[in-house]
Amino acid sequence: MARGLLYAFISAFCFGLLPVLSKLAFGCGMTTFEILQYRFGFGALCLAVYFAIARPQLFRISREGLIKSLLVGAVFFPMQSTGFVGAVKYIPASTTALIIYGYPALTAIASAILFKQPLTKNITTSLVLIFSGCALVFCDAFLHSADYRGVLLAVSSMLGIALNFIIGQLLLKGENAQSVTFYVLLSSAIAYFAANTYLSGAPSNPLDLSSRALIISFSVGLISTTLAILFMYMAIEKVGSTYTSIFSCFEPVTSVFFSWVLLSEPLAAWQLAGAALIIGGIIWPNKKLLSKPIPPREAHSS
Incomplete structure (x- = not known):
């Protein structure tokens, strides 16, 4: 149990570093599509190794699963990733992370509409807390005259993440999650390579990057892509998906904290209050789970 929860915490920690590392990559002069090309390229490479x-x-996958993975990686995944990384170019990484973390509420509402999943009292309370937290984050962003482009990109990423959860449930059911992950990363890397080549007029060569930019790019691929995903699945194998999801609430905390430490971004009271409400909204529906034994079937699910 302790090992599984540790894996889940490590995964959330790695995911939470993505906006911070992206901000550092922009500081090296990299473009949005360059960052994403190397994120998914290095991520796919690390996973392949x-x-x-x-x-x-795990390299083996059905033809239907491969087609689905390529569709998600080349079309739906870029919708969220471009907005996520693009947002930190214009607004603080911490604000980006907190805005994006409104996606659990949108996912719950979409699931209730599309899959007829009931909105219980706990889930409704969770939605209210999450939306309230996002409202405080928006308020702080506008009070500080945040660039509207960054806010819109963060909102588009939040919508893209929610859409990907729904698309994933519809299209990827019954497939091996780790195999799908590799081909999603690979197809995303190819898509961003093509887009970056088209926009810049020439392929981007990692050997042309400065040593600092190369280290940051590789860190994004290794830490916030490969390790984040692998530890997530290791946690699911140990304690199941439900317990793993509880500890995803550490992701925005990581983003806000390291934005303050590494980027010297200020921590406003509104941001802290919004973060507390968002995290409370994520934990609320699952607050009783830690006191219950793990069902045998879920504990060994993957």
């Missing part, structure tokens, strides 16, 4: 060494069978 892991598969080749430890689990080569």
Whole structure:
């Protein structure tokens, strides 16, 4: 149990570093599409090395699963990723992370509409808390004259993440999650390589990057992509998806904290209050789970 929760915490920590590392990459003169090209390129490369060494069978995927993965990676995934990384170019990384974390509420509402999942009292309370937290974050952003482009990109990413959860449930059901992840990353890397080449007029060569930019790019691919995803699945294998989801609430906390430490972004009272409400909204529906034993079927799910 303790090991599984530790894996979940590490995964959330790695995901939470993405806006901070992206902000540092912009400081090196990289463009949005360059950052994303190297994020998914290095991410797919690291995952391929892991598969080749430890689990080569994960390279195998059905034709239908491959088509679905390519569709998600080349079309739906870029919708959220472009907005996410693009937003930190215009607004603080911490504000970006907190705005985007409104996606659980949107996902719950969409699931209630599309899949007829009931909105219980706990879930409704969760939605109110999350939306209230996002409202405080928006308020702080506008009080500080935040660039509207960054806010709109963050909102588009939030919508894209919610859409991807719905699309994933509809299209990728019954597929091996880790195999799908690799082909999603690979197709996203190819899509961003093509887009970056088209926009810049020439392919982007990692050897042309400065040593600092190369280290940051590789860190985004290794830490916020490969390690984040692998530890997430390791946590699910140990304690199940429900317990793993509880600890995803550490992701925005990581973003806000390291934005303050590494980027010297100020921590406003409104942001702290919004973060507390968002995290409370994420934890609320699951507050009783930690006191219950893990169902055997879920504890070994993947």
